[in-house]
Amino acid sequence: MLAYIRGKLATVAMGWVVVEVQGIGYRLHIPAMTPLPGIGQEVKFHTHMVVREDGLQVYGFSREDQMECFLALLDVAGVGPKVALAVVSFLQPEALRLAVAGGDVNPLVKVPGVGKKTAQRILLELKDKLKGPFEGNDLSESAGPVSGQTAAAEEDAVAALLSLGYGQAEARQAVDKACKKTAPGDVSHIIKYALKELAPAK
Structure with a gap:
């Protein structure tokens, strides 16, 4: 098994x-x-080898967390290397983790080759496999002025939503509404509530 490859870049296609x-x-x-x-x-490149009937294929990633997301996607029923690569090409690891944490299909259905059913299956099967980028980092219990933590958490939440493709105005509005429903400084919860605010009404 190849863990990584280091060498000279010979061809780019x-x-x-x-x-x-x-x-x-x-x-x-x-x-x-x-x-x-x-x-x-x-x-x-961090690498993963896929063995197929017609030969071997090696996938390379400049970021280790990107490869981790790729491998997690391969465990989802109906998702092969082509779709998994498309997802990590379209969504950075932080954005994918946020979508999974918030149960938001919108970023995933924008990926070429990923339909709504596949997106929902990805969210369901990765819920316990991909932790949110802020999980385990409870800013509300850390030292420092609460007001400063709250402001920083709000800005982090807005930045996370922008990385998912939302506009500045709608991201800010969603974060403002989310902050009224969760503890000050808790970034992961702010993002989850904000994503619910941004989800289309059923």
């Missing part, structure tokens, strides 16, 4: 690269928008 290591070129499927150096420069 749409959705894949070739990394040369001691004269051997490894072709890696990578997420779209992966930041890359110039040809000939050193790169390192």
Whole structure:
């Protein structure tokens, strides 16, 4: 099993690269928008190998948490490497974790190849596997002025919503409403309530 590959970037194409290591070129499927150096420069990718009937495929990720999300998605029924790669290409790990924590299908259904049923299955099956980015960090119990913590938590919540594709105005409004329903400084709960505010009415 390949844990990672470090070598020189030899080829860059749409959705894949070739990394040369001691004269051997490894072709890696990578997420779209992966930041890359110039040809000939050193790169390192965390890797996962998928064995298929028609051969082996290696997937590479510049961020380890991105690969963790990819592997979690592969455990979801009906989600293969192609769809999992599309999800991590479209959503950064923080955004995916926020969507799962808030039970929000909206970011997922925007991913090419992911329908509503698949998105709902992803949310259901990853609920206990992907922890929210702020889980375990209870700002309301940490030291420091409560007012300062509250303001910082609100700004973090707004920034998280912006990363999911919401506009500045709607994100701010949702956070303001959420802050009236949860403890000051609790970022994870603010985000969860804000996502509920932003969810379309049924």
